[in-house]
Amino acid sequence: MENQRLSFYEEAKGNGVSRRDFLKFCATMAAFLGLEASGIGQIVKALESKPRLPVIWFHFQECTCCSESFIRASHPLVADIVLNKISLDYQETLMAASGVQAEDAYKAVMAKYPGEYIVMVEGSIPTENEAYCCIGGRSALQILEEAVKNCKAVVAWGNCASAGCVQAASPNPTGAQPVHKVISGKPVINVQGCPPIADVMAGVVVHLLTFDRIPQLDGLGRPKAFYSRRVHDTCYRRANFDAGLFVESFDDEGAKRGYCLYKMGCKGPVTYNSCGIIKWNDGVSYPIQSGHPCIGCSEAGFWDNGPFYQHLPEVAGFGIETTADKIGLGLGIATAVGIAGHAIVTNIRKHKEITNTEPEEGSKIETTKES
Amino acid sequence: MRNRSVPLREVHVWEMPVRVYHWINALCIVVLCATGYLIGSPLAFMNGTEAYFNYWFGTVRFIHFVSAFLFFFNFVFRLYWGFTGNEFSRWYNYIPLKRCQWKEMMEVIKVDILQLTNKKIDSIGHNSLASFIYFITFLIFLLQCLTGFGMYAAMSNAFLPKLFAWIVPFLGGDMQVRQIHHILMWGFILFAMVHMYLVFYHDYIERRGVTSSMIGGWKFIEEDVIERHDNRTEECPKD
Numbered sequence: 079m080e081n082q083r084l085s086f087y088e089e090a091k092g093n094g095v096s097r098r099d100f101l102k103f104c105a106t107m108a109a110f111l112g113l114e115a116s117g118i119g120q121i122v123k124a125l126e127s128k129p130r131l132p133v134i135w136f137h138f139q140e141c142t143c144c145s146e147s148f149i150r151a152s153h154p155l156v157a158d159i160v161l162n163k164i165s166l167d168y169q170e171t172l173m174a175a176s177g178v179q180a181e182d183a184y185k186a187v188m189a190k191y192p193g194e195y196i197v198m199v200e201g202s203i204p205t206e207n208e209a210y211c212c213i214g215g216r217s218a219l220q221i222l223e224e225a226v227k228n229c230k231a232v233v234a235w236g237n238c239a240s241a242g243c244v245q246a247a248s249p250n251p252t253g254a255q256p257v258h259k260v261i262s263g264k265p266v267i268n269v270q271g272c273p274p275i276a277d278v279m280a281g282v283v284v285h286l287l288t289f290d291r292i293p294q295l296d297g298l299g300r301p302k303a304f305y306s307r308r309v310h311d312t313c314y315r316r317a318n319f320d321a322g323l324f325v326e327s328f329d330d331e332g333a334k335r336g337y338c339l340y341k342m343g344c345k346g347p348v349t350y351n352s353c354g355i356i357k358w359n360d361g362v363s364y365p366i367q368s369g370h371p372c373i374g375c376s377e378a379g380f381w382d383n384g385p386f387y388q389h390l391p392e393v394a395g396f397g398i399e400t401t402a403d404k405i406g407l408g409l410g411i412a413t414a415v416g417i418a419g420h421a422i423v424t425n426i427r428k429h430k431e432i433t434n435t436e437p438e439e440g441s442k443i444e445t446t447k448e449s
Numbered sequence: 450m451r452n453r454s455v456p457l458r459e460v461h462v463w464e465m466p467v468r469v470y471h472w473i474n475a476l477c478i479v480v481l482c483a484t485g486y487l488i489g490s491p492l493a494f495m496n497g498t499e500a501y502f503n504y505w506f507g508t509v510r511f512i513h514f515v516s517a518f519l520f521f522f523n524f525v526f527r528l529y530w531g532f533t534g535n536e537f538s539r540w541y542n543y544i545p546l547k548r549c550q551w552k553e554m555m556e557v558i559k560v561d562i563l564q565l566t567n568k569k570i571d572s573i574g575h576n577s578l579a580s581f582i583y584f585i586t587f588l589i590f591l592l593q594c595l596t597g598f599g600m601y602a603a604m605s606n607a608f609l610p611k612l613f614a615w616i617v618p619f620l621g622g623d624m625q626v627r628q629i630h631h632i633l634m635w636g637f638i639l640f641a642m643v644h645m646y647l648v649f650y651h652d653y654i655e656r657r658g659v660t661s662s663m664i665g666g667w668k669f670i671e672e673d674v675i676e677r678h679d680n681r682t683e684e685c686p687k688d
Contacts, residue, residue, distance in 0.1 A: 297618025308603060308623075322506035324493040331496055341493060348623035350603075374624060383624040390489060391628055402628065403490070406635030413639050417646045420562075427564040428654050435453040 083129035086287065090155055100125075103153045110281045110356060111293075112303050124288035131287055132195035134184050134225055135169040138211050138218040139245050139254055140201030143273040144235040145171055151276035152360035156283050170213070181214055184225070192228040196286065197264075199232065199239045199257050202246055206253025219260060231292050232257055232266045233282060240268035240299070241378035248382050258299060265292045268299035270351070272375035277356050278304045298378065300350065309372050310346035312354035315339065328369070339366060343387040345374030456672040462574055463666045467538050470527045471663055477520035478637050484513040485634050514601065518609075521594050524587075537574030543584040545577060553577035561650070569655065571674050579647075582640075589636050596620075596630040 084092070090100055104125065108117040137145075151157045168184035175183055187195050199222065204210035208217035226232060234257040237243035245254035258266040269282055282301055285293045293301040310316065318324070318338040325332040325339050340347070349372055353364040365372055371387065374380040383391040390401040425432070463471075487509050495503065531540035545551055557578040559565045570576050575583065598609070599616030600623060620626050651659045662668045 297615060298622065311604060317500035320507035320510075321495075321498075321500040321503035322491060322493075322509075323495055323498065323500055323503065324491060326493050332493070335497075335499075341491065345624070348627050350623070377622045377624055379621060379624065383628070390631065391624065393632075402632045402635065406632070406638065409635065409639055410642065413642050417642065421646070421650070423564060424650060424654065428567065431567060431654055435451055 085127055086125040086130055086156070088126075089130060090158070093158065095155060100155070103155045106153050106277075107281055107284045110277055110303070111285055121284060121288045125284075128287055131283070132187050132191040133169075133198055134187055134195060134229075135198045136200065136218075136221065136225070137170045138199065138201030138203055138222075138238075139252065140236070140238045140243075142171055142200065144200045144238075144279070145169075147271075147273035147276045148235075148279045149276075150359065151280045153277070153280070156280040157276070188225065188228060193230060195229055197222075197225050197229040197232045198235060200235045202238045202242045202254035202256055203260050204245075204252035205255050205260065206251065210252040222257070222261060226261045226264050229264060231286065232261065232264050233286075234258065234266055234268045234299075235279065236274055237270060237272040237375060237378075237380070240270045243272060244381050247379075266299055267292055267295065267301060270298075270300050270305060270376035272380075274376070275304075275352065275356050275358060278352060296350070300376075304352045304356075305350040305376065307350065307352070308347060309349045309351050309353050309366070310344075312352070313346055313366055314354065315366060333369060336369075339369075339371040340389060342371045343385065343389050344371035345377070345380065345383075345386075345389075346372040349374040349377050349380075351376040457669040458672055458675055459667045460573055460670045460675065461666050462535075462537050462662055462668045464535055464538065465666065466526070466530055467534060468663055468666055470523055470530065473519065473523045474527075477516045477523065478641065480516045481513060481520060482634055482637055482641075484509050484516070485631075488513060489631055489634075517594075517597055517601075520590075521598070524590050524594065528587075542575060543580045543587070545581050545584075550577040550581075554581060561647075561654075571677060573668065573670050573674065573678055586636075586640055589633055589640075593630065593633050593637075596626045596633070599626050600630065 087100060101122065104121040105118050108115075108121055111117065113120075135145075149157050168180065168187060170180070173180060173183065201211075201218075203218045203222060205219065208219050211218040213221060234240045238245065238254075239257045242250070242254045242256050245252060246256070256268075258268065267282060269279055271278070278301075281304065282293065285301070285303075293303055296302050296305055298305075310319070313319075315336060315338050318336070319340055323332065323335075323337040324341040325337045326341060327333070328342070338344070344366065346366065353372070354366070357364045357367070373386045374383065377383075385392065388401070390403060393400055393402055393405060491506055491509075495505075528540075530538055531543070536542075545554065553570070553572070554577045556568070557570055557576050560568055560570055561578075574580075595613055595616050598613035599620075602610040602612075602614040602617070603623070605611065617623055617626055620629065648660055651657070656669070658667070658669045
């Protein structure tokens with residue numbers, strides 16, 4: 079690693095990025111982050127002057143779809159810089175080094191930039207038995223704990239690192255835990271999604287660099303700039319929801335007309351993400367636009383709140399396809415039967431009381447005659 | 450003509466605010482359950498039209514939200530009345546902290562549920578078991594308000610719903626909150642069924658005018674029951 083640390087812009091220039099493309103990127107990022115016009119200048123200045131963030135990027139129990147998403151950002155400048163140069167730091171999938179050299183690389187980052195480097199994590203951490211995920215003879219938990227000790231902040235990429243995703247779905251055989259559950263004392267940014275939107279990932283990195291602090295987070299640790307609104311509230315099919323126009327099967331008239339996918343199990347109403355605005359693949363489309371209901375991949379426990387094509391989740395412990403409504407109806411019928419039974423028994427057992435016309439035993443007041 | 454001469458006295462049990470609360474609550478619950486169920490599984494009765502011309506589902510949701518606010522403030526009012534109302538509406542009736550309350554509950558189970566004996570329960574207001582069940586329904590009310598406003602907070606900037614915004618991260622996300630909200634709806638439905646049956650049952654067996662008491666406030670109570678109630682030494686009616 080050179081002694082002089084280059085800025086993002088300098089690195090980009092070296093890679094042949096024009097000034098014009100650089101500015102376009104900054105403007106896009108400012109828009110994604112919801113900054114005012116002056117924010118563009120701040121981003122430009124930060125990317126021009128501040129040294130590139132040292133990054134250690136870990137892969138634990140995951141499928142690398144977050145990395146795959148990241149390198150497909152519509153303006154892949156940040157991804158380029160972070161990933162092209164990350165072989166100097168540490169990124170298991172993309173780094174050239176292996177074995178001892180790889181280990182040395184990330185140890186060098188920790189030694190060189192204490193309190194400055196960012197730990198980015200893809201994947202959950204097994205706690206049932208730490209041996210389920212080991213790299214270089216050490217467990218994921220050990221590696222993470224060591225790396226986090228002197229880091230500036232932790233970015234948890236995707237649902238695995240933010241909420242455990244499929245590994246943590248019931249019965250969670252490896253005891254998979256998200257990052258924020260196993261470490262403490264450091265800010266954790268949960269960049270949710272399976273995978274997160276590439277531009278959201280880039281936006282988080284740019285924010286960290288520009289403002290030198292973590293973005294504003296919601297109650298579940300997700301950056302508010304991207305996760306404060308429901309997919310439902312920004313959905314272009316929303317008008318059909320309010321109008322009560324629903325797709326009932328994937329090949330019906332409603333589906334052709336682009337009605338609301340709520341009855342097809344769309345999790346848009348319970349999912350916070352910016353799919354409806356930023357979209358995917360350079361703003362081409364997103365699941366709902368392609369006619370598929372949202373599966374709620376940026377929400378904790380979305381695997382356990384399935385099935386995907388049913389809005390009401392199954393209730394654990396009641397067998398397949400048992401929803402709260404089915405159980406409720408069953409209990410309702412049972413109650414009605416119980417009531418009917420009780421009413422019949424009452425008429426038999428309490429017959430005397432019901433037909434009783436004698437004054438109560440032990441009452442002291444004389445009876446009054448009715449005319 | 451069959452008639453029966455029992456020394457009865459009219460007792461004013463349910464004050465006007467309690468009765469108003471009851472009927473607003475009942476109305477809200479019916480409306481909330483009906484609209485809530487529709488929101489959970491809407492009828493797809495329209496086809497071949499465009500969204501521009503319709504808004505029925507939005508209206509259903511609007512009615513649900515308005516009733517929810519009414520339900521909430523009505524509920525808050527009832528909690529307040531639990532500290533200022535008459536002896537039958539006070540909070541201590543509903544929380545079984547005393548031995549005699551548990552004892553009466555056992556008796557009610559024996560007499561009214563299992564029908565093992567024909568003894569009459571003395572209570573003038575709610576009996577202990579009924580009170581305890583109402584306490585549980587109050588907890589369900591509370592949970593329903595928490596989860597409901599929790600979900601509502603995301604689409605509102607109003608002060609009140611924002612107070613409940615923490616509930617979503619607390620329970621792990623909207624999916625979980627929604628599921629709990631949905632399950633609790635069935636609690637309301639089951640409660641309403643049993644509640645209405647038992648009102649009929651008690652009127653049928655005890656003939657104290659319990660059904661109309663929620664309209665006029667008056668119950669017909671046997672003289673000796675009132676006497677025992679007035680002469681009781683501890684908080685609970687006679688042992």
